[in-house]
Amino acid sequence: MTQPGCNVDEILAALERTGRFEAEKNCVQHASTSVYEHSVHVARVSLKLSRKLHLPVKERSLVRGALLHDYFLYDWHVPDPSHRLHGFIHAKIALKNARTDFSLNPTEENIILRHMFPLNPIPPTCLEGWVVCIADKYCAVEEVVRPRFRSSH
Numbered sequence: 001m002t003q004p005g006c007n008v009d010e011i012l013a014a015l016e017r018t019g020r021f022e023a024e025k026n027c028v029q030h031a032s033t034s035v036y037e038h039s040v041h042v043a044r045v046s047l048k049l050s051r052k053l054h055l056p057v058k059e060r061s062l063v064r065g066a067l068l069h070d071y072f073l074y075d076w077h078v079p080d081p082s083h084r085l086h087g088f089i090h091a092k093i094a095l096k097n098a099r100t101d102f103s104l105n106p107t108e109e110n111i112i113l114r115h116m117f118p119l120n121p122i123p124p125t126c127l128e129g130w131v132v133c134i135a136d137k138y139c140a141v142e143e144v145v146r147p148r149f150r151s152s153h
Contacts, residue, residue: 006059008043008067015067019101027075033143035070041143042066045135046128055127058107062128065111068098069132091116 015021024036033041043066050057071094076086095112098104104112111132114124124130 008047008063011063012040012067020073023073028077031144038139038143039067039070041139042069042135045139046131049135050131057128057131061105061107062131065108065128066132069112069115069136070094071098073097087119091120
C-alpha cells in the first residue's frame with residue numbers, strides 16, 4: 001500500500017515537535033551512531049525495503065514504528081544496573097515512553113514491542129513489525145561493521 005507523500009522526514013519532524021525524540025541524539029546506540037541516527041536509518045531502510053519488495057504495508061505506521069522502536073531515552077552504555085539487561089527490556093521501555101508521548105495504533109505498538117525478536121521470544125504479529133525487525137538487524141550490523149572497515153583502510 002504505497003501511500004503518496006509518506007515521507008520519513010515529515011513524520012520525523014512531527015515526532016520531534018511533540019515528543020522527546022531529540023533526546024535520542026545524546027544517546028549512543030552502535031559504535032559512533034546515536035540512537036537518533038539509528039532510528040532514522042531503520043525507518044529509511046524499512047520503507048525502502050517494503051517498497052522494493054512491493055509489500056502491502058501501512059507505510060505511515062511502518063515509519064512511525066521504526067522511528068520509535070528504540071525510544072527508550074537513555075544511553076545504555078553508561079554504567080548503571082538498570083541497563084544490565086538492556087537488550088531484553090528496552091522494547092518495553094520504548095513502548096511505555098512512546099505511549100506517554102504519542103498516540104499509537106496497534107501496528108506501531110507491535111513494531112516497537114516486538115522488534116527485538118528473537119532475543120525477545122515473541123515475534124511480530126504484523127508485516128510492518130517483521131520489516132522493522134529485519135531492517136533493525138541490518139542497520140545494527142552496518143553501523144557496527146562500517147566504521148571498522150573505514151579505519152582499516
